[in-house]
Amino acid sequence: MSTVTRQLKLGAFMRPVSIHTGAWRYPGAWRDANFNFTRLKYLAQRLEQGRFDAFFMADHLAVLNMPMEALRRSHTVTSFEPFTLLSALAQHTTHLGLVATASTTFEEPFHIARRFASLDHLSEGRAGWNIVTTSNPDAARNFGLETHVEHADRYARAREFYDVVTGLWDTWADDAFVRDAASGDYFDPERLHVLGHAGPHFSVRGPLHIARPVQGWPVIVQAGASEAGRQLAAETAEVVFAAHGTLEEGQRFHADVKGRMRSLGRDPDHLKILPGAFVVVADTVDEARAIRARLDALVHYDSAISSLSVALGSDVSHLDPDGPLPDSLPESNASKSGRERVMALARRENLTVRQLAQRLGGYAGLSFVGTPRSIADEMQQWLETDAADGFNVMFPWLPGGLDAFVDKLVPELQARGLLRREYEGTTLRENLGLPRPQNRFFAPRS
Amino acid sequence: MSTVTRQLKLGAFMRPVSIHTGAWRYPGAWRDANFNFTRLKYLAQRLEQGRFDAFFMADHLAVLNMPMEALRRSHTVTSFEPFTLLSALAQHTTHLGLVATASTTFEEPFHIARRFASLDHLSEGRAGWNIVTTSNPDAARNFGLETHVEHADRYARAREFYDVVTGLWDTWADDAFVRDAASGDYFDPERLHVLGHAGPHFSVRGPLHIARPVQGWPVIVQAGASEAGRQLAAETAEVVFAAHGTLEEGQRFHADVKGRMRSLGRDPDHLKILPGAFVVVADTVDEARAIRARLDALVHYDSAISSLSVALGSDVSHLDPDGPLPDSLPESNASKSGRERVMALARRENLTVRQLAQRLGGYAGLSFVGTPRSIADEMQQWLETDAADGFNVMFPWLPGGLDAFVDKLVPELQARGLLRREYEGTTLRENLGLPRPQNRFFAPRS
Structure with missing residues (x-):
């Protein structure tokens, strides 16, 4: 296959390292794997060998909301905090981007601006900020709030938070620090801007x-898929982590968000849309499917069946686990499209109730399960039909699932020209092909 | 000199690396030096060679309060953020303690508990928390507050903050994570405690x-010297960074705080009092004094004379810089003891107005300026007369002032048995000789 000029951008999802x-x-x-630094160092170094753009750390401000019978089986309950972990990983890597999730709901913009600036300096230009709003009521209760802020207000707050943080990053001109030992001037006061922000949510001097x-x-970086989330992304985001089940959904989202950017006068190339993808690669399709089936079988049935009941909006715990899902189920107020998607999945792959439940309890989103060649075909199709600019990869387990990706799939992608062989630059921006923002308060000195 | 059993504990003050x-x-x-990671890595690795207990990072939540004419000459205006910096330094050291300052005034206990726990895991047990309250009004204005909380309330908040953070650290029993692949249990729900704190300042689930x-x-770690600060230290601190001008002040403070501990039933050995000390070491006393004079001469006179006017409570900018300080000055509402201390310093060292001003503008606190032998004598005296358990060292400049300490003074201290030759353990607690706290919610399993 001929070399293509457009290439995939690859993130690696973490928290947990396997979804x-x-x-x-x-x-x-x-x-x-989620809580042993040696393992995470291995992960980061392998990602760099595989020429990934970034390590993407999701985050939560509480133990995940689930009943104790499911929680006790969850490997997410202990995890490093993003800023400390990524600063440590920066010392063991040289090109990998380091994206931390930070909430605009329970943080202060001054702290966030400072921490990301510090991480960016410590990593020599490899930091990224995944801006999220937090809707988990258990998180609110860790910060003295019993009820949660409304969706619309969370987004208004997020937008103002972003304005304050980016304004604080522009405090100093790039050439402000003269450090002139002779005169004693450490910086040039003309190249310092005091923000003096006063808005509806924040007042930050x-x-x-x-x-x-x-x-x-x-x-x-952003991940919001709602109307408000898409608009915020079109206005401000440079990477979007999306969640699409199908190529067509990817195409619709891609066209919508990039269209919004054009309306706003932004270059659509300055935003990379990376759907999350669970990737199981093996030498044969059968082997890859067997790995996934084996993984799914390790999801505890109690957790699995309750996930299925939630997805269907109907208690299905009385069904025969080894029989098929009935064709019709009682009406419910669960999302109709979600429910139909689950039922279609069961029919398409001919899954028993147990298998379907374990699929949902494991990972039921976009998956590429196959050989290096079949997966490269799928990824290429997503790229070439404007359904994605790359993927945010989720590995089935560590280290084997990661190793298979780097050792088998990466060479295939590189051979097709779909993935870089060497990094283009040293900063995350350079590797993603994103421009360096002008300082809004200072033009470069002529 | 014979080997002593009690040894000095040494911290190294940073932010800035030279005060x-x-x-x-x-x-x-x-x-x-304050803002180049390569320099700070060198500092941390040299401290470890010098068998220091800890790298201590002060912190501020605003640019330091000073007029622009002084600020423009300050090397403190750009600095890494503590958690990100210390997590990175942890990767380049193996025994050095890493103490971060974190304010109880403008932070949330849930975030702080989590970040210190993460730093402690990433450093394999080398984290320390310097608990401060923040009184800088410029910091308040970075967090949406125009007026500042009162001193007493700041301390009540600090105490409750400490209770919440330590309670959150005890969430999981040490043996909670069973990770039993066969049963599917990742942790034992019986070994998880939900804090459910509800108090006057914080509500944290x-x-x-x-x-x-x-x-x-x-x-x-703590540094407060006020009545409320001493009491909080006696109740909770394991290290106190003190600021004493004289041996007698050190003895009084030491006796007071350790006495309070005895009254509370705490073992006085479980708190180490480390006065800050500016150390200039050279091969001769004259050379050391010349280094200090040269350093002082680099303090800009405009900044220096305004420091002196503040200390004396009287504008002295009209005085002849190269003449002596007059014996009498107009009465003022500056602290009488502070004013007398400054005047006594001028008389004792026969300083001109300029020299006195530059001393105050540079560093006027406890200083050891001399040879390895003379400084070791002084440090030994402080240790043996219960004025200190060690020191929080400030270096005159990097790298030379640091190198002189490690290459000249450390061997002299080791030869006298005043400083370890090898670390006692791998955690900061082990090296400081502090017990590991029991989990308040879980006894160890029998």
Whole structure:
């Protein structure tokens, strides 16, 4: 196949390192992969060998909301905190982007601006900020709030939060620090801007007491799929982590968000849309499917059947686990499209109730399960039909699922010209092909 | 001299790496020492060679309060953020304690508990928390507050903050994570405690979503010298960073705080009092004094004379810089003892107005300026007369002032048995000789 000029951008999802709830039980898997720094260092270094753009750390401000019978089986309950982990990983890598999730709901913009600037300096320009709003009521209760802020207000707050943070990053001109030992001037006061922000949600004076980040601003990442989320992404995001089940959904989202960017006068190439993808690669399709079936079988049935009942909006725990899902189920107020998608999945793959439940309890989103060639075909199709600019990859388990991706799939993608052989630059922006933002308060000195 | 059993504990103060405002201008000094990770890595690794207990990072939540004419000459205006910096330094050291300052005034206990736990895991048990309250009004304005909380309320809040954070650290029993692949149990629900704190300042449910720190709790550090600060230290601190001008002040403070501990039933050995000390070591006393004079001369006179006017409570900018300070000055509402101390210093060292001003503008607190032998004598006296358990060292400049300490003074201290030759353990607690706190909710399993 001929070399293509457009290439896939690859993120690697973490927290947990495998989204699949059975991953830690897989034979040979590192059971403590989420919480042993040695394992995470291995992960980061392998990602760099595989020429990934970024390590993407999701985050939560509470133990995940689930009943104790499911929670006790979850490998997500202990995890490093993103800023500390990524600063440590920066010391063991040289090109990998380091994206931390930070909530605009329970944080202060001054702290967030400072921490990302510090991470960007410590990593020499590899930081990214995944801006999220937090809707988990258990998180609210960790910060003294009993009820949760409304969706619309969360987004208005998020937008103002972003304005304050980016304004604080621009406190100092890039050339502010003259450090002139002879005169005694450490900086040039003309190259310092005091923000003085006063808005409906935040009042923040500044200045920020850290130099402008290496990248100007760390890369801005978002994941919101709602109307408000898409608009915020079109206005501000440079990477979007999306969740699409099908190519057509990907195409619709891609066209919508990039269209919004054009309306706003933004270059659509300055935003990379990366759907999450669970990737199981093996030498044959049958082997890959067997790995997935084995993984799914490790999802505890109690957790699995309750996931299925939630998805269908109907208690199905009385059904025969080894029989098929009935063609009709009682009406419910569960999302109709979600319910139909689940029922279609059962029919398409001819799954028993148990298998379907374990699929949902493991990972039921976009998956590529096959050989290096079949998966490269699928990824190429997503790229070439404008359904994605790349993927945010989820590995089935560590280290085997990761190793298979890097050792088998990456060479195939590189041979097709779909993935870089060497990094283009040293910063995350350079590798993603994103411009360095101008300082809004200071033009470069002529 | 015979080997003593009690040894000095040594911290190294940072932020800035040299407290002396002229340090960055010293010939051969790294002008960017506060903000170049390569320099800080060198510092941390040298401290470890010198068998220091800990790297202590002060912190501020705003640019330091000073007029622009002084600020423009300050090397403190750009600095890394503590958690990100210390997590990175943890990757380049193996025994050095890593103490971060975190404010109880503008932070949330859930975030702080989580970040210190993460740093403690990433450093394998080397984290310490310097608990401060923040009184800088410029910091308040970075967090939407125009007026500042009262001193007494700041301390009540600090105490409750400490209770919440330590309670969150005890969320999980040390043996909670069973990771039993066969049964599918990742943890034992009986070994999880949900805090459910509801108090006057904070309402925090928990659980914390990170395992109990390696040290049980990171080491608790404090610096408050007020009545409320001493009491909080006696109740909770394991290290106190003190600021004493004289041996007698050190003895009084030591006796007071350790007496309070006895009254509370705490073992006085479980708190180490480390006065800050600015140390200039050279082969002769004259050479050491010349280094200090040269450093002081690099403090800009405009900044220096305004420091002196503040200290004396009287504008002295009209005086002849090269003449002596007059014996009498107009009455003022400056602290009488502070004013007398400054005047006594001028008389004792026969300083001109300029020299006195530059001393205050540089560093006027406790200093040891001399040879390895003379400084070891002084440190030994402080240790043996119960004025200190060690020191929080401030270097005159980097790298030379640091190198002189490690290469000249450390061997002299070791030869006298005043400083370890090898670390006692791998955690900060082990090296400081502090017990690992019991989990308040779980006894060890029998």
